[in-house]
Amino acid sequence: MDSRAKTFDKLFWFVTAILFVIGIIGVSNRLINGHRATNYGSYIPWGLWIASYIWLIGLSAGAFLMSTMTYVFKVKSVQSVGKLALLLAIATLAGAMLSVWFDLGHMWRAWRLILHTHLTSMMGWMAVLYGSYIVLLVIELFIAIKMDLVNSTDTKKTLKTVLTILGSIGIPLAFAFHGGVGGVFAAISSRAYWHSPLTPVYFLAGAFLSGGALFAFIAAIYAPNKQSPEFIEMMSFIGKVVLGFLVLDTIFEISEIYVGLFTATPDETPVLMAILSGHYWYAFWIVHVLFGIVIPAYLLIAKPRSVTAIAVAGLLIAITFLAVRLNIVIPGLILPEINGLSHAFVNSRLTYHYIPSAMEWEVELFIVSIAMAIFMIGKAVLPILSNGNLPKEEAVKIKKQMAEA
Amino acid sequence: MGSDLKKNPQKKLFETEESRREFLGKFTSSVFGGLAAAGVLGEVKSAHAEAEGSNLNEAVPYRKFNLPEEKSFEDFTMRMMRDLQRALEKPIEKRKWVMVIDLRKCIGCDSCTISCVAENKLPPGVVYRPVIQEERGKYPNVGRKFLPRPCMQCDKPPCVPVCPVEATWKRPDGIVVIDYDQCIGCRYCITACPYSARTFDFGSLYVDGAADNTTEMVGKKKAEKYEIEPSFEYSKEWKRKDDDSPIGNARKCHFCIPRIERGMLPECVVTCLGRATFFGDANDPGSLVAELKSKPNAVRLKEFVGTQPSVYYLL
Numbered sequence: 001m002d003s004r005a006k007t008f009d010k011l012f013w014f015v016t017a018i019l020f021v022i023g024i025i026g027v028s029n030r031l032i033n034g035h036r037a038t039n040y041g042s043y044i045p046w047g048l049w050i051a052s053y054i055w056l057i058g059l060s061a062g063a064f065l066m067s068t069m070t071y072v073f074k075v076k077s078v079q080s081v082g083k084l085a086l087l088l089a090i091a092t093l094a095g096a097m098l099s100v101w102f103d104l105g106h107m108w109r110a111w112r113l114i115l116h117t118h119l120t121s122m123m124g125w126m127a128v129l130y131g132s133y134i135v136l137l138v139i140e141l142f143i144a145i146k147m148d149l150v151n152s153t154d155t156k157k158t159l160k161t162v163l164t165i166l167g168s169i170g171i172p173l174a175f176a177f178h179g180g181v182g183g184v185f186a187a188i189s190s191r192a193y194w195h196s197p198l199t200p201v202y203f204l205a206g207a208f209l210s211g212g213a214l215f216a217f218i219a220a221i222y223a224p225n226k227q228s229p230e231f232i233e234m235m236s237f238i239g240k241v242v243l244g245f246l247v248l249d250t251i252f253e254i255s256e257i258y259v260g261l262f263t264a265t266p267d268e269t270p271v272l273m274a275i276l277s278g279h280y281w282y283a284f285w286i287v288h289v290l291f292g293i294v295i296p297a298y299l300l301i302a303k304p305r306s307v308t309a310i311a312v313a314g315l316l317i318a319i320t321f322l323a324v325r326l327n328i329v330i331p332g333l334i335l336p337e338i339n340g341l342s343h344a345f346v347n348s349r350l351t352y353h354y355i356p357s358a359m360e361w362e363v364e365l366f367i368v369s370i371a372m373a374i375f376m377i378g379k380a381v382l383p384i385l386s387n388g389n390l391p392k393e394e395a396v397k398i399k400k401q402m403a404e405a
Numbered sequence: 406m407g408s409d410l411k412k413n414p415q416k417k418l419f420e421t422e423e424s425r426r427e428f429l430g431k432f433t434s435s436v437f438g439g440l441a442a443a444g445v446l447g448e449v450k451s452a453h454a455e456a457e458g459s460n461l462n463e464a465v466p467y468r469k470f471n472l473p474e475e476k477s478f479e480d481f482t483m484r485m486m487r488d489l490q491r492a493l494e495k496p497i498e499k500r501k502w503v504m505v506i507d508l509r510k511c512i513g514c515d516s517c518t519i520s521c522v523a524e525n526k527l528p529p530g531v532v533y534r535p536v537i538q539e540e541r542g543k544y545p546n547v548g549r550k551f552l553p554r555p556c557m558q559c560d561k562p563p564c565v566p567v568c569p570v571e572a573t574w575k576r577p578d579g580i581v582v583i584d585y586d587q588c589i590g591c592r593y594c595i596t597a598c599p600y601s602a603r604t605f606d607f608g609s610l611y612v613d614g615a616a617d618n619t620t621e622m623v624g625k626k627k628a629e630k631y632e633i634e635p636s637f638e639y640s641k642e643w644k645r646k647d648d649d650s651p652i653g654n655a656r657k658c659h660f661c662i663p664r665i666e667r668g669m670l671p672e673c674v675v676t677c678l679g680r681a682t683f684f685g686d687a688n689d690p691g692s693l694v695a696e697l698k699s700k701p702n703a704v705r706l707k708e709f710v711g712t713q714p715s716v717y718y719l720l
Contacts, residue, residue, distance in 0.1 A: 034648050035607045042530060042604035045592040105590015105605065105653030112570040112589055123569035123593050190563065190599035190710065337601040338554065338706075344537040345518060349530030349607060 008221045012376055019369035026362020030102055037359040041349030043342065044333045048326070048356035049103040052364050054181050055210070055325040056096035056371065058203065059318060061178040062211010064089040064137065064170060066238075071144070072167035077234040081219050083148075084385065086141040087378045088218055092211075093134065095371030102363050122184040129177035136173065140166045145383055178207045185332065192267035193260065193332045202252045209245035210321035213296070216242050216314030220307050224385050232305060239310040243300040246317065250293060271331045278331075283323045292320035330354055461582045464497040465640055465666040484693050485670055485685055492686035493668065498577035502660050503687040504671075505697040506553055507719040510681035513538055513551035517673035517682065524661065524672040526636035526645070529611055531604045533658035534673055553682070555673065556581065556602040556658035557706060557714030564594035564603060573655075579715050580660050582639060585650035594655050599710050608652040610645075637663050660684070687715075 029037050040047035063085050069075040070082030101107055113127040140163060147159040182203030185194035216238045225231055257276075260268040275284050296313035303309035334352050336342065342351050356364075378384065472486055492500045513536055521527070521534045537552040562581050565573055572587035573594060595603045610632050618624030633645040640663045643651050661671035665684075669675070674684045685694035697703065698717040705714045 033608075034653060035605075036609060038607070041607075042595060043601060045595040045605055100591075103591070105592070105655075106588070106650070109570075109587075109589040112572075112587065116570045116587065118566075118569055118571040120566035121569040121593065123567065123591060127569065184593070187567065188563075188597050190597065333596065337599055338537055338552070340537040340539055340552075341535065341554075341601055344535035344554075345532040347530045347532075349609075350532065350604070 002226055004226065005222050009376070012372060016369050016372040016376060019365040020373070023362050023364075023366025023369050026359045026364075027102075027366045029359045030363055035105065037357055039357040039360060040354055041347075041351060043336070043350055043352055044330065044354040046103075046329050046333065047354055048360045048364055049099045049367075051322065051325040051329045052367060053096050053099035053103070054203070054329070055322045056092045056099060056367070057181055058178060058207035058321065058325070059211045059214050060089045060092040060096060061174045061204075061207040062209065062213075063092060063215050064133075064174050064211070065208060066212055066215045066241075067140075068167045068171055069241075071140070071163045072171065075237070077230060077237045078219075080225070080230075080385075081215075081223050081234070083141060083144045083382075084218060084222055084379075085215055086137060086144060087375060087382070087384055088215060089211075090137050090141065091371045091375035091378065092214075093130075093137065094374050095367050097130070098367045098370055099364075102367070122180055122187050125180055126177065126184065129173065129180055133170075133173055133177055136166060136170050140170065141382075148383065174207075175204060179204050185328065188332075190337065191332045192265070193271040194328075196256070196259075198252065198256060202249075202256060205245065205249040205252050206321065206324060209242065209249040210318050210324075212238070212242045212245050213314040213317035213321075217311045217318060220311035220314070222379070222385060226307075232307065235307045235310050236305050239300050239304055239313070242310070242314060242317070243297070246293065246297055246300070267335070271335060274334060275327050275331050280327075284327055287320050287323040288327065291316050292324065461584055461639055462497075462576055464493075464578070465663075467493045468667075470668045481680075481683070481693060482670070482675070485674070485683060486668070488685040488689060488692035488694070489665060489668060489670065491689055492692070493666065495686075495688075499688060500578040500686050501688040501715070502558065502579050502665070503685065503694045503698060503715050503717065504555060504558075504660065504674075505683040505694050505703070505717045505719060507679075507681040507683070507697075508550065508552065509719065510679040511536070511551040511553060511677075512679040512681075513549065514678045516676045516678050517553055520672045520676035521658070524664075525638055526632070526634060527656075528606060528632070528645070528652075529609045529613075531606050531656050533602075533604075533656070552706075552718075553673070554600060554602065554706070555660075555716060557600055557712065557716045558658075558660065560713035560715065561711060563597045563599060563710075563712060567593045567597045569593065580662060581657070582659060582662070583655060583657065585639075585643065585654045585656075588650070588654040590653040590655070592655060599707055599712060600714075603655045603657045606651050606654055606656050608648055639663070640666070 038047065066078070067082050067085035067089065069078050070085070101110055104110060113124070114131060117127050118124040119128075143159050143163055143166070147156055147163065150156055150159070179200040182200030185191070185203075186196060186199035189195045216235070219238060220235055223231055223234065257272055260272045263269060275281075296317045299306075299309040299313040333354075336352060470490070472483070472490060475483075475487070492502075515536050517534050518532065518536055522532070525533065527533065534553055534555045537554060539550050539552070541548045541550065558575075558579055558581050560575075560579070562575060565575060565581065568588075569591060570587055570589055572589070573581065573583045575581050590605070592605055595601075595605060610629060612625045612629045612632060615625040615628065617626055619626075635642045635644045636651070637643070638651070638659060643649075645652065661669075661673075664671060670684050671682075674682045683694050683697055685692040687695050687698060689695060694717075697719065700719060702720045703717045704720060705717055707714075
């Protein structure tokens with residue numbers, strides 16, 4: 001590992017440790033007191049953890065699709081970072097599962113999602129699709145590692161084919177499960193803001209963007225051979241991909257807001273107005289638009305060959321995307337189904353205001369720390385970056401052998 | 406508690422004194438049970454044992470109860486009791502429970518809300534039947550309207566297909582039930598209900614944070630005793646301890662299944678001060694609700710969303 005990767009390794013471990021320590025306070029609270037210290041209620045039944053779940057699962061889907069560039073589309077410039085993308089997909093997936101697990105009223109009944117799946121429910125389908133995705137990711141990473149370790153060219157070739165097949169299965173699977181997450185919301189016809197055929201597609205665009213962006217950041221730090229021109233080439237390619245997704249996602253977002261604002265019905269317009277100019281306007285304008293769109297777009301357009309610019313843009317997009325997810329989940333629930341409900345029976349759980357409690361944030365930090373720890377441990381234990389560390393002569397030799405075969 | 410309305414007809418309701426006692430022991434509310442009959446607690450236990458293996462789709466076996474002889478003119482509560490008896494004589498799939506609420510008679514007293522809380526031992530934040538109030542107009546033309554909102558027991562319930570673990574479904578008699586033992590608490594059904602009829606049990610108590618006093622009759626522990634009395638929803642005993650179900654579950658109105666299957670009208674019906682709430686079997690052409698729901702002024706809430714509610718409002 002080069003010095004940059006080593007510095008960041010230390011920094012990441014430090015951050016992971018801090019988040020974990022703060023997080024464990026919230027987790028103990030969650031495990032001992034259940035949902036009592038949360039701030040969501042029955043009228044806004046979903047909060048930070050559900051937003052965190054769709055944020056992390058989006059990062060996972062996006063990172064996975066970046067890995068298919070290596071294994072399915074065989075893009076030359078990103079050959080060395082396929083395993084890194086897979087590991088990132090696994091770590092963020094674990095975080096996503098943890099988020100939704102903490103959110104369940106009965107955590108220890110989560111197994112029912114697998115054994116008593118109700119397939120008329122989008123959420124039921126999630127259990128099936130995530131189950132398959134986890135299996136696929138682990139097998140794919142295992143084979144990808146094995147492929148780099150074996151010496152026989154024949155085996156290598158076979159494994160490569162297997163990887164291509166697995167990756168090809170993974171693409172529709174990733175579309176299905178992340179589109180499906182959008183479907184979880186889109187299927188709720190009583191919430192006008194969610195109930196749109198664009199929602200699943202918009203979720204997908206967001207996943208490509210946020211996952212790709214996070215991958216850009218990670219690749220900038222951990223990709224091997226940073227001095228080589230291939231590295232700059234790779235980063236600028238990833239930068240372009242991220243910029244493309246940023247444009248696509250923004251188009252969808254504008255479409256969503258535009259149509260909703262001009263619908264002029266009381267179902268959707270007030271929700272959008274709340275996002276644009278309500279109490280938490282800064283989550284949209286400052287966090288999302290400024291730090292998630294404008295600054296990254298400037299960096300990606302103005303400095304397309306600067307690794308630092310691409311990495312910073314990637315990190316900004318990936319982190320601020322939590323605000324996008326929060327702005328999907330919470331505002332969708334802020335309009336009373338029947339006017340006057342919150343005054344009919346007064347209780348702190350029966351209101352239309354929500355801001356996550358300290359405990360919810362602590363658990364969120366714990367979730368992020370676990371995802372980071374899985375990534376860091378995976379990277380330390382598994383030969384994720386090994387092929388890149390091969391001496392150049394050997395790499396050339398392998399390439400030659402492959403070509404001959 | 407509306408115990409007068411509840412108790413008087415019951416005196417003749419059951420054939421033997423013993424069954425009446427057993428009945429009271431099983432299903433009166435905690436406060437009433439606590440005050441009235443320590444002696445029936447043993448019977449509560451046996452009822453629990455009986456209910457353990459119960460299937461939510463099966464009605465409690467019908468036991469004939471005696472109603473006073475029919476008079477030429479009767480109060481409509483008696484008529485509803487007779488409707489109920491006729492319905493209970495039929496198998497469960499032939500019944501279709503329906504509620505009719507006359508908004509002209511609702512006085513916005515919240516008795517139904519509170520009696521429901523008492524009947525089902527609802528914790529803070531869980532409510533099955535709030536009464537939504539709206540003030541209209543400006544002085545001197547001011548009017549208030551009240552809208553009690555139980556679960557609509559929709560014929561096309563949006564909350565049912567979204568459940569990822571099949572923990573909620575529509576019974577043959579039209580009641581949408583939740584199997585607390587299966588519910589994982591994901592709250593998807595809560596978001597799906599267009600009437601916000603489902604609420605989540607966070608496990609709180611009204612006495613949370615109250616001061617305690619070990620020597621007197623008052624204080625947190627003494628009061629808590631009544632709050633953690635079990636509820637008997639779905640004819641099962643649900644204890645409030647160790648964060649077990651129904652804590653951590655979605656909860657909603659179930660038309661008081663344990664009451665109606667033992668010949669009693671739902672708690673909100675018998676405690677309604679304005680006498681605005683009616684209940685019965687819509688499949689029985691002779692029932693009061695079948696008559697009322699066919700009136701031209703009968704409407705259903707948010708008809709346009711296509712849920713086909715079983716609750717009708719008379720305007």
